[in-house]
Amino acid sequence: MTPNVIGVHHVALITADYPRARHFYVEVLGAEIIAETWREARQSYKLDLRLGNAQLELFSFPSPPPRPSYPEACGLRHLAFAVTDIDHSVAALTSQGITCEPIRIDPLTQQRFTFFSDPDGTPLELYETPVTQRSSR
Incomplete structure (x- = not known):
């Protein structure tokens, strides 16, 4: 038995510089804003974006650790x-x-x-x- 996955719903990214990342994904790549939410408890934003038929979630956190790339x-x-x-x-x-x-x-x-x-x-x-x-x- 499989879990019946029908596709990818979204990809989530964490950014260290929310205004810069927001500009990049919206203004440079042309993503459509679905919703932008300030999360008071986490002192961070969550930005839901649409790129074609895919959804991208952009999260900001005050001091995220670096990711090996x-x-x-x-x-x-x-x-x-x-x-x-x-x-x-x-x-x-x-x-x-x-x-x-x-x-x-x-x-x-x-x-x-x-x-x-x-x-x-x-x-x-x-x-x-x-x-x-x-x-x-």
Whole structure:
């Protein structure tokens, strides 16, 4: 018997600098704000965002511990965003001072991708998806 998982509901991230992270995800990446809540008991914000058909929860805490971010650390490796035109997406990020790695080709799927980081150093990926994959999601 399985737990009948039907999909991923959300991904949650903790930020050390809430205003900077909020600006990055809303203004730079274009996420839609679903709800923004000040949590008095925790002295922190919770920001619910929509990116396409995915939900991202952004949490702030007064002094979160640093997270090791080397590529093969146990836990979340990176967060990948599907894009329709990776060249356009990289140019848009570059115009805002965000450095992206050179675009590479996934040897298994032959799709183009690149990595960059959010303000807290979380590894983020842009992954160019074919029209047939996007329409079926």
